[in-house]
Amino acid sequence: MVLELLKNVILLIALCWVHGLITRYVDERSPLGKGLSGVLFGGICILGMMVPMTLADGLIFDGRTAVLSMAAFFGGPQVGLIAGAIAGAYRAWLGGVGMLPGLLNVLMPVLMGLLYRRLYRRGRVAFNLPSLLLFAIAVQVLQVLNLTLLPAPKFALFMQDAVWVLFLLLVPLTLFLGLLLKDAHVQRRDRLALLQSEAQLRAITEAVPDLSLVMDEDGRYLKIKSPQTDLLLDGGQGLLGKRLLDVMPVQQAELFMDFIARTLASEQPQTLEYELKTPIGQRMFEARARRMDARFNGKRAVVFMARDITERAEVEREQRIAAIAFETQQGMIVTDAQTRILKVNRAFTTISGYEPQDVIGQSTRMLGSGRQPPEFYQQMWRIINEEGQWQGEIWNRRKSGEIFPEWLSISAVRDKAGRVTNYVASLTDISERKDAEEKIQHLAFYDPLTGLPNRRLLRDRLQQAAALSRRNGHFCALIFLDLDDFKNVNDLYGHQAGDELLCQVAQRLKSTLRELDTVARLGGDEFVIMLEGLEPQPEEAAAQVEHIGSKLMLALREPYRVSEHQLFNSASLGVVLFNDEAHNVDELMQRADLSMYNAKSAGKNALSFYDPLMQEMVSQRLQLEHDMRRGLSEGEFVLYLQPQMNHLGELQGAEALVRWLHPQRGLLAPALFIEIAERSGLIAELDLYILKQGCQLLARWAAQPAFARLSLAVNTSSRLLYKDDFIAQVRRILAETQANPRQLKLEITESLLLSDKHEAALRMQALQSLGIRFSIDDFGTGYSSMAYLQQLPLNQLKIDQSFVRVLPEISSLAIVRAIMALAHSLGLEVIAEGVETQAQWDVLRDNGCQFFQGYLFSQPMAVAAFESKQWHEQPLNAGRVG
Template structure:
């Protein structure tokens, strides 16, 4: 230490360091029972000078969660001479809380008897905050210390260079391995148990263990983060040995590796207090020698990015003669910036005269870089570098909740058209390149300050907010941005070895001061995007409240449909089909839903919902089994065993891989003749997958099942397909029959279908026949099978049986 008129003796420097590091000392005499505290220790507890707790309760101010453990350590120190070093929480006299490092060691007389316990308390976090909050996501990482992150299974996801050196392996060997496997087998299970317990309770993990292989003590501290943990690894062998060999206060200062600067207590006007002492750590970390800085001011460490706000905070605190703590950017002699966690404290002499300022700074550059990296990993998409869902949600909440912001703007949901085709045909690597190019184009389409985020896959969201004195109308602004996006994303993309063209669909919802949640806005934009998809893609749609009403109604209907299936609310009505002589040839099975509150729900409402929810599969199987059971029952009635039952088959049901097997099983279990089961297939089956459709129909035909093409004439069929299908019958849709006498087009279509059926040697039946005139017209054209209210409405099986009993040889009768 240099000689200087403003410097005190070595004892004074120790006192300065004690104050700067927020360290207080204590001593409990076991013979007299007297407990003494230093003034600094009283200050740490927010107590006046001279304060000390009762000697019979020296741990009075420790919180309940820490006290029991510290009491055990304290007792072991008194009776067995075991030193301790523990981080604990204390309760200040005014009720606030602070985290401290508590150290203790025994004092023995010449005979080796423990006569006192003494120690030190160091404040390690500002009052009211626990370390886990301040050191979150690796903030505990100091210069040169080992740091890693693990997922919820304990597998490494990131390691810094110091962690690799400590564990003796590189990241390429460790990533994906469980971190407890880095330790000896005897402690792995206990470390795993403590990790899972801490993660489940979202509390800090603390673990210290001797590794017998290397005779080293290691400390493991974990802080819950992003579903996993940030892990801080430290070799604490030196600390363990120091506890055995050194006095606590002297040892803590001796191990201090932080920058220490002591200045005179001069005025704060230019040039400010001058430096009278720096330690070796200062020289190592800044590149300045003592001779170069003694007599200068700390301003020589400041540079272009040093935060003025932090400097003003220090100045304001020092002018009031109170400590200050900030994170500050300083500069080395070579101009390289570095971060320090700086504590500045006043030092008084015995007459309470301010003599010096002591600044203790820890180099936290690596911690800051780790924080930035973790921040980026947590809030940005790794592929496109755009904000991810979490950051988007944060900004949306801020836009809606901050009263200082305009709370007016637009939310845009963007989805690439046919992106899956690119991935499936050219591979995910080219798909990733396309997403990166899309991200760049989207950023170019918005103003600075607007948010472009990637939700995942090929889904992007843009948040547009009004700014300035004359904000643009949200609808006009969103429309202009959407048009730019459609044009930009529609330009060709140069992928590796391939020129690709794509488009996008955009959904937009506007928001203002109304009480809509973030979740509601996202749903509305998503709905509008699907509306744009339905409108033909490569377009933009704005959210319409009617969309929400339809979606809500469909969701309610789907929920009621599931309950209806559980509560057996469905039943089957049967409508007769008659031949040219007016006698019944069979019936069509029609599923009906009687809702306890809605009443009868029309099939055209609940069948699409059943298809969408996949309930059509169990419902269709139930109808099929019920129809076969009814056919089996009619086998015992000579007057009815000739009847067939037609069952409607949905597209989803037909395309299910097990449909053919289900039909075969229903026939075998009921024992019916296969040709009496008529499957009515919808014409939409022919829209795609025609080869698979034909193959399945062939399998059914081979069983002997009768196949009818329902709703013929809607528009999917072509003659080239029709002649390849193994059909038995064509069914003329009721829409053509309804106006067959008044609409020449309907009449022409009906004639064409009948003629086509005859040319292909197929039966033909017309549904929706309600008048004798309609039947007569169809008969003249060559159609001799009918179904409709002219003959009978759909009836439950009991009423149908009674109806057939009354009319064994049914003739056409009014509905």
């Protein structure tokens, strides 16, 4: 009996193993697969019931409970019910006393298997040996309970002979079947997963457009798959079995061998970019390789995949170029077709102040300044739509709110259908250029000190005014304005104070005049005023100008506050009226200039209208300048001497003066030509001429006992003193004439020392080392600073005749005494010029003056007359000596 049940168990195990082999190739998830599995399990149960353990007629025992419970667990409801239905039908067909419990023992394991399956899937129980053992015991216990439905004698017989056999064989059968079916299920699942993986891998391999290679550690081609037949000859099949060194240049083969070695030595995939010559030309590849776990022919190998990235590399190169071009010094903006900003570069942020997050997604209208009218933008977009691009100057707004000028270029980007997809704009901040242009414009047309129009702009406005006055018949006026004695401000307070005064003058002129009038500065202290829209009648126009001129002079006479000093100044004005284009700009300016000089001659602080007689005077001055140049070259200038006496009335020397013996005009005094010489630059040449004549005279006197001890004073201008070769010229003249330098005295004025006091001191010291002495002429009327008296190598002070003329008045006497006290304290001689009366001489002598010069002793005379005069017979208290 036990043997029969054991045979049944073995049969069921074998049949279940066969079932696993059969269903290995069937998809159990499909209805067909589930039906086939259920039929097979049902058939196994039938075969088991055909060789059962039989206790009595109609009372059989087999392993159906184990088979059906596992069928339900692994196959699910469909498999379990099909198998149970087949097994139940067969058991019902067998009939007998145990049919009812037998049918229950078909239904019960199916339900128990499904319950176990449900609990397992919900995670309530595990499918392992302990839980499976408990499940098998529970199934057998329920089978025993079902058998209680047998007649008592039959159940007693079962309990006596078969119950222990049932538990002993069917519980292990359930365990064994569960593990067997689980293993079969796992194998089937793994096999399906492997098939799926292989299919997926095959699909991926076929879909990937990469060149695939398997190469061993020696660089031998083992497998080749080329998606493009033109990348390798014959699709690469001719390379199989060959090594890299057989088919590639050595340098490139070594590159790949190093790559293979690096891949074999690493757990991670390795990458490489390389160029390779292919049948379709030089191409760029990106390779990726990984070490294979399996060996090929006993050698390590790598899987090598290479992708043709030639087009991508070219695109990347173009993108890099585009990125570099995008990040230029110009601001760049990319928008969509609706002008919403998509991208900006760093230069845009630098120029506008907007960060990318501030503007991306916004309309470009946010950058507008509002300066351009809508018509401007309409025209701009019309050109962009028609021509595809636009460029020009535009005003935009920074993030700070500042409006700035920029040069903007906009280009439209179109797709293949010609539709606009984007706009690309480049912008350049031209603020500095505009500022530079304005500065250049200002420098070209405006005075840098006062900001007034300069000569160029004045000429332009003057031409326009002349043309306008001709059309409307109204008079215009041109006024030349020159500050009186402005040089004294520079001399006394320095050029910075002078510049500040000029700026205040410019401001007063502008505030006094009308808006339509022009105030210009020509340079120095010369201003020009142009009045427009005057009355059409000349008398009324002149009255208007006179009224305006009076207001100007009154305004300019008001005190000025300059560097903590209160200064007073006046101006001389010259006026010319015009109302047509009969006279050009140069003529008008010349006539106004002449009028101004006429105002100066009339005593300054005056207004003078143009007089044709002034033109004649100018012409005479020009002719005189021309004659001077000729006269210097032909020796027409002659030396005159004025004696210098001591306090005893004895002759001590003379001052060398100049006269011009003009061929047509006769003997001319210095007052008629010195100013012209200074303005024309001939003064230095004239001074040098007199110096040479004086040295020749001293050399001649040296041989005459009556004159050998006399000194000769020669005037020296600033142009001559500051000439680069002045000292060399003096040395040359002394050497040529053999004059005694100790008898030579150079007279310089105070104002001459203001240009460069340090340089003047150096030159004077160099000449003093030769024996030449120096005298300050017109002392007290100019700079009169104690500083230069200490610093300069002076020998003598000459009291100006303006102080001597009014002696013995108390105020003048006080000044004379102060000058002499100052000179004596510094060890300097004092000489007074302009002595014309005995009273003047007496006062000067009584107060310590040592030397004298003036008409009291003699007028200037020719050298021959000077030498023929009996100076030793001069009485001490004589009246006028002539």
